[in-house]
Amino acid sequence: MRHATRETVLAWLGEVMDPEVPAVSVVDLGIVRDVQWKDDARPDASAPSLVVTLTPTYSGCPATEVIAQSIREALQAHGVEQVDVRTQLSPAWTTDWMTPKGRDALRAYGIAPPALRAPGADGTQVIDMGALRPGRAVVPCPRCGSRKTRLLSQFGSTACKALYQCNDCLEPFDYFKPH
């Protein structure tokens, strides 16, 4: 049997959603670092293994194990018999690896996407880690687009988010922290 191509595998993984932010796939989140077929990954295996290399978002993110399991199940549903999910710490994950599609999906879901940490081609504002201090970052409201928003809490419902509120439409919203 011919192996599915890398593009096909990535398309399959593009349907595996982050369990805590179900609007964004693991590919669009930027945590899938590599996919590779390995004939020798498991010496005892009857079929070649598909090695999926993931990098964790936060060290203690409880979703990490669920994500690995979801990936195994999704690939097995596409007929891949041997899936080997590996973890790679370095280089450390950054929200800059989130795809434009992922950022749009976040916004549509009601979560303000993270500001870019390194200069980006799309001209998005560039800030540093310190930008979460009140008054130091402009985080546009994902609902009405207003730039008049305020930080409510440096941490939100998950490790990766902070809680903001829009001063115009008054809606509270999550902000995916730049990391």
Add this chain to the structure above:
Amino acid sequence: MSSKFQYLLRLGDNCLVLSQQLAAWCGHGPALEEDLALTNVALDLLGQARLWLSYAGEVEGRGRDEDALAYGRDGSGFRNLLLLEQPNGHYGDTMARQFLFDAWHQHLLAALSQSADMRIAEIAQKAAKEVRYHVERSAGLMIARGDGTEQSRTRMQAAVNKLWPYANEWFESDAVDAQCAAEGVAPAATSLAAPWHASVASVLAQATLVMPGYTGHQRGGKQGVHSEHLGHLLTSLQFVQRAYPGAQW
């Protein structure tokens, strides 16, 4: 025990013990936002503890994994700093402890990111990103409370004074530190003193708090000689695995 193994236990135990302390605030924080923040910081530290202790078990080479190390050692086997096992106290005590540690932790992780041991460097680079956020938050709270009302400043100053004798141990080099520094695995313990003092002095000044001088010196945590507080903490941390060894869910 190799020096690297002991050094990794120190790194992992610091994170594990402080994580357990912060987790005790879950549902008891003075405000919902604080509750969320402390438990998220606890989660980061728990993740870091797992990375360090897993590696410690591999370096030891006796088949102990992260769980065996976290749940199976007695107090004298723990290598965390004494500062971190000091009681949570009131919220100001908890935040002062957090800030003094975070300020050291960020400098330590920055140095460990350059470790000659690639695995240590990788874990440190990962953890450093999380700790930058921790120190920003704890420094912000020190400033807000210190430069706050008369009562909040008095209580923050008392918290800093009480914990100050515990903020020397990490700069004191012993054989383990010296060996790891000689191998390029870790920075010299003393090398972090100047950057730590600079960070702390800057924040305390903004917080209108007085930086204490030398007020005594507590030591022993790094070598496994602990205060009475650690045993109590371990009873809740380890209870399930002690009562039902190997239990899983």
